[in-house]
Amino acid sequence: MAHGSQRGASPAECSCFWQSGGSGTPEWCRHCPSTPTGLQDAADRLQISLGQDRARVVLTCLEFIEPHPDQTVHRMAEQGLSRVVVVPYLLGQGKHVTLEMDEVLGALRAELPHLRLYLAESLGPDPRMADIVTERVRAQAEYLPARDQGKPTGVLLVKAGTKNQYDDCVWLEELGRMVEMRLGLGYAVAIAQSHYGDPTVEAGAARLVDDLGVASIIVVPYIFFPGLILKRNVLGGMDRLQKLYPGVSLAVTPPLGVDDRLVAVAADHIRRVWDQVENDGT
Numbered sequence: 001m002a003h004g005s006q007r008g009a010s011p012a013e014c015s016c017f018w019q020s021g022g023s024g025t026p027e028w029c030r031h032c033p034s035t036p037t038g039l040q041d042a043a044d045r046l047q048i049s050l051g052q053d054r055a056r057v058v059l060t061c062l063e064f065i066e067p068h069p070d071q072t073v074h075r076m077a078e079q080g081l082s083r084v085v086v087v088p089y090l091l092g093q094g095k096h097v098t099l100e101m102d103e104v105l106g107a108l109r110a111e112l113p114h115l116r117l118y119l120a121e122s123l124g125p126d127p128r129m130a131d132i133v134t135e136r137v138r139a140q141a142e143y144l145p146a147r148d149q150g151k152p153t154g155v156l157l158v159k160a161g162t163k164n165q166y167d168d169c170v171w172l173e174e175l176g177r178m179v180e181m182r183l184g185l186g187y188a189v190a191i192a193q194s195h196y197g198d199p200t201v202e203a204g205a206a207r208l209v210d211d212l213g214v215a216s217i218i219v220v221p222y223i224f225f226p227g228l229i230l231k232r233n234v235l236g237g238m239d240r241l242q243k244l245y246p247g248v249s250l251a252v253t254p255p256l257g258v259d260d261r262l263v264a265v266a267a268d269h270i271r272r273v274w275d276q277v278e279n280d281g282t
Contacts, residue, residue: 001090002065005065005228006065032254032255039225042266046263056081060072069108070108073117074111076115077114091123092162092167116277119273120266123266125172128265129175129265130182134183136254137179137187140218151214152215156204156205156217157172158220164198176191190212191204194233201241205217215249221252221256223255225257
């Protein structure tokens with residue numbers, strides 16, 4: 001289960017547009033897919049990982065792309081399936097994973113009392129996620145100007161915004177620590193939210209520049225695909241940072257896109273539910 005969006009087909013909504021100023025495609029461009037294309041690719045890879053004989057994977061989205069979760073689960077029940085595991089293919093721990101899922105699954109359990117419905121964990125701060133971020137940073141660092149001697153390179157890990165009442169970002173802080181440990185000396189990592197909540201992009205940059213003395217910042221959009229949030233909120237935040245810190249070099253990595261390691265995290269969370277169900281005899 002993903003959030004869903006119909007956007008991201010245009011390069012103007014991706015990181016490479018900001019980096020190049022729209023004048024061409026930088027050599028580090030990963031030609032990121034749109035959200036619908038990327039999510040279906042991830043679902044297909046998840047099906048291969050779990051096996052055709054063990055599971056049937058169906059992509060469902062909370063918004064913008066049908067079928068939605070309630071439609072999907074009803075169709076599965078009509079097809080005679082007796083057990084359904086919902087795995088949130090989501091990066092955060094906010095409202096979509098908590099309140100909305102509780103509401104959706106509660107209604108489905110009331111409507112389909114014969115169906116055994118389980119909720120797996122979202123992707124969360126898994127070490128494999130930190131590996132992907134670290135690779136993005138190291139690849140982008142090659143394109144930064146020569147580093148001032150003694151000054152670290154800053155890394156600003158920016159997730160899609162969530163109000164703090166729904167997500168305290170503790171998991172993102174944990175992920176940031178994993179990334180910083182992997183990068184080692186010469187790097188400093190801070191976290192931020194693209195909008196809605198704290199810490200803001202400006203607060204994250206201030207920590208890197210004012211407190212940690214970085215001479216350059218690599219912004220990592222902790223987002224799956226190109227789209228409005230990346231263009232308006234993340235890259236728009238970078239435009240503001242350019243004005244605030246004209247002496248600091250800025251660069252941005254591509255979004256996460258489709259990666260077998262992301263799919264592997266989701267597959268492991270599903271298998272964990274299977275193991276628990278088998279152990280409990282339910």
